[in-house]
Amino acid sequence: MAVITYIEHTGDRFKKPALDTLSYAREVAALASTTLTVVSIGNVPDAALEELGKYGATRVLKATGEKCNTYDSQAFAGILSAAVEKENAGIIILSGSLSASGLAPRLAVKLNAALVTEVTGLPEINGQQVTVQRNAFSGKAFATVKTNAGVSILTLAPNAFTTVPREEKVEIVPFNSSPANDIPAVIVKETSRETSAVSLPDAERVISGGRGMKGPENWGMLEELATLLGAATACSKPVSDAGWRPHAEHVGQTGITIAPDLYLAVGISGAIQHLAGVSASRVIAVINKDPEAPFFKAADYGIVGDAFEVVPKLIEALKKGD
Amino acid sequence: MKILVCISSVPDTTTKITFTSNNTEFNTSGVQFIINPYDEIALARALEIAEGGDGTVTVIHVGTAEADPVIRKALAMGAANAIRVDAPSRDAFFVSRQIASVAEKEGYDFILCGRESIDYNGAQVGPMISEWMKVPSVSAVKKININEGKALLEREIEGGREIVETSLPFVASCSEGVAEVRIPNMRGIMTARTKPLQVVPAEDVPRLQETASFSVPSARGEVTLIDASEPEKLIQLLREEAKVI
Numbered sequence A: 001m002a003v004i005t006y007i008e009h010t011g012d013r014f015k016k017p018a019l020d021t022l023s024y025a026r027e028v029a030a031l032a033s034t035t036l037t038v039v040s041i042g043n044v045p046d047a048a049l050e051e052l053g054k055y056g057a058t059r060v061l062k063a064t065g066e067k068c069n070t071y072d073s074q075a076f077a078g079i080l081s082a083a084v085e086k087e088n089a090g091i092i093i094l095s096g097s098l099s100a101s102g103l104a105p106r107l108a109v110k111l112n113a114a115l116v117t118e119v120t121g122l123p124e125i126n127g128q129q130v131t132v133q134r135n136a137f138s139g140k141a142f143a144t145v146k147t148n149a150g151v152s153i154l155t156l157a158p159n160a161f162t163t164v165p166r167e168e169k170v171e172i173v174p175f176n177s178s179p180a181n182d183i184p185a186v187i188v189k190e191t192s193r194e195t196s197a198v199s200l201p202d203a204e205r206v207i208s209g210g211r212g213m214k215g216p217e218n219w220g221m222l223e224e225l226a227t228l229l230g231a232a233t234a235c236s237k238p239v240s241d242a243g244w245r246p247h248a249e250h251v252g253q254t255g256i257t258i259a260p261d262l263y264l265a266v267g268i269s270g271a272i273q274h275l276a277g278v279s280a281s282r283v284i285a286v287i288n289k290d291p292e293a294p295f296f297k298a299a300d301y302g303i304v305g306d307a308f309e310v311v312p313k314l315i316e317a318l319k320k321g322d
Numbered sequence B: 001m002k003i004l005v006c007i008s009s010v011p012d013t014t015t016k017i018t019f020t021s022n023n024t025e026f027n028t029s030g031v032q033f034i035i036n037p038y039d040e041i042a043l044a045r046a047l048e049i050a051e052g053g054d055g056t057v058t059v060i061h062v063g064t065a066e067a068d069p070v071i072r073k074a075l076a077m078g079a080a081n082a083i084r085v086d087a088p089s090r091d092a093f094f095v096s097r098q099i100a101s102v103a104e105k106e107g108y109d110f111i112l113c114g115r116e117s118i119d120y121n122g123a124q125v126g127p128m129i130s131e132w133m134k135v136p137s138v139s140a141v142k143k144i145n146i147n148e149g150k151a152l153l154e155r156e157i158e159g160g161r162e163i164v165e166t167s168l169p170f171v172a173s174c175s176e177g178v179a180e181v182r183i184p185n186m187r188g189i190m191t192a193r194t195k196p197l198q199v200v201p202a203e204d205v206p207r208l209q210e211t212a213s214f215s216v217p218s219a220r221g222e223v224t225l226i227d228a229s230e231p232e233k234l235i236q237l238l239r240e241e242a243k244v245i
């Protein structure tokens, strides 16, 4: 009963969540005392695949062909299910990326597999049964789930696991599977990417602004602070609703969920729906002029003060200190 | 045009989540249930599309009679009729199979789900339905337009957007932005009472997983407050104590 994982290659590299997922899969294989197979889909250079040894890869199935070059949930689920059969895999590990999330449920139905999404840590493995913790109730709780199926699929919550360095030799095995073309395709017409300096879901530090920032013209100082700290910028829902910031920056229950090392919230009250998206952050710091703001109850560090005075001082301190 | 919208009934977003029976069950006492916020906007978009052409919107829920008030709210918003598959909504595998069975029988032009239910957060039901039915699925959908038997959808991708085209039928999981929330008007609320709500039995599906227990995140320690006159102390603490910068 091997462990299998799919590693996503985005643009020209493997992003941190993809590598963390691989590293997690290696740990799961060790827990199950079994082998790990990594599946790569598309024309990823062999040199890049060999580098995956640093994250615990030993055997890589390299799927190439017509259907492998652009993401399609059906085609990719087809390739993965063929790989699962070939390797006789019992546990499948996927990242929590949008594309992995689109194909995991399809794969579960194809394979009659138990699917657990939003997994927060390593599983316990007992024969075929996998016991694992997942997020539930939008960050307000955890659930412990036990699977009872021949195949279990786990997809990871953001920042659920960080890479454990390894040094393995990688064997690359060409893999030709032409997925059955039984479902009409989704055709991509146009792709556009936002070019922010640090992408929010991957960011280790995040500076976030709320309605307390008063207007879009005041974001300059948050951006400056973010640049100094190597952070991405985010915002509360009313801020993106008002068009002060793009929707892609909206975090919370109805926005994206993040778990950076540092979340610094400026002029955000800390409503329960906002906290749902950020409460898994390692350290939370809050700047708010209202000492009663609920965010202080969910924070590690706080400054009760006016953002328009405090933030420039932080910038000054960062510029002058080393 | 026949449109099916999948509705999940979830605790109001302000609910404080607690558990009973030795942390094995969600404590529903005093909890207000609402239409899952993503499903609410999916329904709003379905109604816009139906009103723009000549369509009817059906809502479906897999669950017990406890969810009937939530289903009536969907009817008040403007859905023409509702179907409830009468069984506790055990997991996504179970729920998706029930919905696929109804959809295979009734034949819809397309099916809308929410991105995820805010209680289970699986983001599973939509793509699972599409795999049971062998139809295309698109997730994280922000815009939907139907034109001459084809759908143009905008979806979120890592760090950007994509416009995709698909044939009908398809399943889309809807995210924020797909439509504005619709508040039912008085007439809607009145007519909702008499609109058809059909209750159908569930079919058997193997149980592939179970939730053994729940827990709540451990509270953070007391907040360390820094005087506003010396914010540089925050930088120092983040650097030396928390070691995050």
Ligand SMILES: Cc1cc2nc3c(=O)[nH]c(=O)nc-3n(C[C@H](O)[C@H](O)[C@H](O)COP(=O)(O)OP(=O)(O)OC[C@H]3O[C@@H](n4cnc5c(N)ncnc54)[C@H](O)[C@@H]3O)c2cc1C
Residues within 6 Å of the ligand: A209, A210, A211, A212, A213, A235, A236, A237, A238, A239, A250, A251, A252, A253, A254, A255, A266, A267, A268, A269, A270, A271, A272, A273, A274, A277, A287, A288, A289, A290, A293, A305, A306, A307, A308, B013, B037
């Ligand atoms: C179904 C549903 C889903 C939702 N989903 C989300 C979600 O995903 N994400 C989200 O963020 N919200 C969400 N909300 C909205 C949420 O309830 C709050 O309304 C929202 O988070 C408030 O945003 P805010 O903190 O920016 O604004 P406010 O609540 O208006 O807070 C502004 C804060 O700024 C402070 N302030 C003002 N001036 C200054 C100053 N000069 N210096 C320092 N501080 C200052 C104030 O003291 C106040 O605490 C949702 C709501 C619902 C009903």
Ligand SMILES: Nc1ncnc2c1ncn2[C@@H]1O[C@H](COP(=O)(O)O)[C@@H](O)[C@H]1O
Residues within 6 Å of the ligand: B006, B007, B008, B009, B036, B038, B039, B060, B061, B062, B063, B089, B092, B095, B112, B113, B114, B115, B116, B117, B118, B120, B121, B122, B123, B124, B125, B126
């Ligand atoms: N019990 C249910 N009945 C009908 N639709 C549901 C049910 N549970 C989930 N859904 C739909 O599937 C979507 C995703 O749910 P989930 O996979 O639980 O995150 C929801 O937004 C609903 O549209």
